[in-house]
Amino acid sequence: MTDFALADLPVAVIGSGPVGLAAAAQLVRRGIRPLVLEVGSSVAAAVAEWGHIGLFSPWKYNIDVAARSLLASTSWQEPDGEHLPTGDELIRDYLIPLAETDGLRDAILTDTRVVAVSRVGLDRTGTAQRESTPFLVRTQNSDGTTADFQVRAVIDASGTWESPNPIGQSGLAAPGEVEARRSGFVTSPLPDVTGRDREHFAGRRTLVVGGGHSAANTLLALAELRAEVPGTRIGWVLRRADPASVYGGEDQDGLPARGALGARLRRLVEDGAIDVHASTTITGFAADGGGTVAAETGGESVTLHADRVVPATGFRPDLGFLREIRLDLDPVVEAPQQLGPLIDPEYHSCGTVPPHGARVLGHPEPNFYIVGMKSYGRAPTFLMYTGYEQVRSVVAAIAGDLEAADRVELDLPETGVCSTDASDAGGCCGPAEPVVIGIPTGTEHGRSGESRND
Structure with missing residues (x-):
């Protein structure tokens, strides 16, 4: 396959939560076709599981810039920026309208579980022409039917909701x-x-x-x-x-x-x-x-x-379907290697993690990125607004705009006191307690190497 043909392929986005749909919106803004793969029967299925919970962050921190641009051409009314939404409101008043925009409506496949990611004709040991070879994303729906998709890049925004930490x-x-x-x-x-x-x-x-x-x-x-x-x-x-x-x-x-x-x-x-x-x-x-x-x-x-x-003991990332992808993960928190020390809950809270983008999130596998809550591995300090900055940078890198990818466009507000010892499903910004934008998060894990489920 020529580079020209590779560039014509879509970019797979795994997961249709807030960060996944933000990634898709960023792709549309760049003129790149997204393919959003959602395991649930509707968008943001994981958010729906905690829809009754209120976020700690008001609406003004919950809406991605590219998503807002897509919504601007519709009859959507932006919610009051100071209001603290519940998960259900986040879905009803933002994510569903976003998923129904012209740019995304036909790009989202629900009831589609990603069971493997690889390269066409190559397992993880194959090196020759790897960067110019399309990704192969294998999916399975609820009746067991499988399908393979060829894509130019993969953005894994699948989160951690389905991988809870054990109680023991x-x-x-x-x-x-x-x-x-x-x-x-x-x-x-x-x-x-x-x-x-x-x-x-x-x-x-x-x-x-x-x-x-x-x-x-x-x-x-x-x-x-x-x-x-x-x-x-x-x-x-x-x-x-x-x-x-x-x-x-x-x-x-x-x-x-x-x-x-x-x-x-x-x-x-x-x-x-x-x-x-x-x-x-x-x-x-x-x-x-x-x-x-x-x-x-x-x-x-x-x-x-x-x-x-x-x-309420937190979550960990599911890395099983990425066995054929070349990952470089921090040995403690299971985040991308460069990100791990920046988010380690032994030393950082949600208010001390710096904004970061494609270079920090990169892996030895070209054009493969883990973003959102899953990018933080076992750390609980994730902020949804940080996820929006992640995907803005990642999509810029995929598009070849390295200057934009390296530019920091996020100015986080002061988040006040933020525990560095949060072993729960929300950490600093999860459903039960979203801090500047919430999503179910984290776990409690320190550099000592012991997973502490308190």
């Missing part, structure tokens, strides 16, 4: 955990406690496992339910010795909604509404998949009783 210690699933998840005893990371999933929690005993904002959101929702249904009981399991660090900056936080979250949680703990199990590690689940949870507190074995367990 040492980064491993606790005995019986897989079965407990399968039975529903262990729920999704961000259940809709007061809405869709209410019947599973009302009047029941729930253990929330995790020490970040996503855990805090679920605890607050359970407390709200408890006020309506007094028999509802709440337990909070975290590995740290003192829950105070979870409260964050409270009234000193630069994002008031996030600060209020910590203040409310502190009051509930102090009032005894939440039974705190500090310095506790989950070590096993009952053989029948429910009822009791084995744990260890201060070196002693204990048994905790629950009807449901909520795993």
Whole structure:
């Protein structure tokens, strides 16, 4: 295939969440045809899973510049810039209208899971003419039908929602955990406690496992339910010795909604509404998949009783379908090698990670990029607005405009106090607590190499 023919191929974007659709919009702005591959039955399927959760970041930080340009030619009305949307509002008032624009409508394939990425006729060991050989993206839909697509570049914005961290210690699933998840005893990371999933929690005993904002959101929702249904009981399991660090900056936080979250949680703990199990590690689940949870507190074995367990222990990237791609990953956080030290939660919060683009996100595989939450691997410090800057730079690089790719066009606002110890599904900017633009994020992982699921 000639270079001219290669340039005529589309660019694959894996995932149609906020960052994936922003990448597609940037491609359209550059005159490059996008091919957006979404595993769900509709755009932003992962966001829909936590749609009941409110973001910490107002609308003015949630809309990509290129996306806004596409929407400007439609009847779309931009939301109030100061309003804090929920995930459902993010989909309804921004992502669906964006997906329905002329530039993107025919570019998005839903119910399409990417199962492998390679090069046409080459596995990862083949070097000759690799850069001039199209990518081969293999997909599978829900009925098992497979299809192969040839593309000129790949932008993986698939996120981490489908790869939750295990509840057990040492980064491993606790005995019986897989079965407990399968039975529903262990729920999704961000259940809709007061809405869709209410019947599973009302009047029941729930253990929330995790020490970040996503855990805090679920605890607050359970407390709200408890006020309506007094028999509802709440337990909070975290590995740290003192829950105070979870409260964050409270009234000193630069994002008031996030600060209020910590203040409310502190009051509930102090009032005894939440039974705190500090310095506790989950070590096993009952053989029948429910009822009791084995744990260890201060070196002693204990048994905790629950009807449901909520795993707010964060996520990790799914790298399985990239086996034939040449990746260069940080050995600790599983982010691109150059990005890893910049986002390590041992040393950085969401307010200290510098804007970055194609050069930092690059891999030995030419024209392949991981962006968005997945680019942060196991680190919880991702900001959606940072993801928009990532894809602007990446698309510029794919288009050959290296000057634009190297130019920083992002001026992050002050995010205030931001925990560097967030082992949850939201980290600094996730659904339960988006900080300048939120998406389910992170995990807790330090340079010590130990994955800490508190």
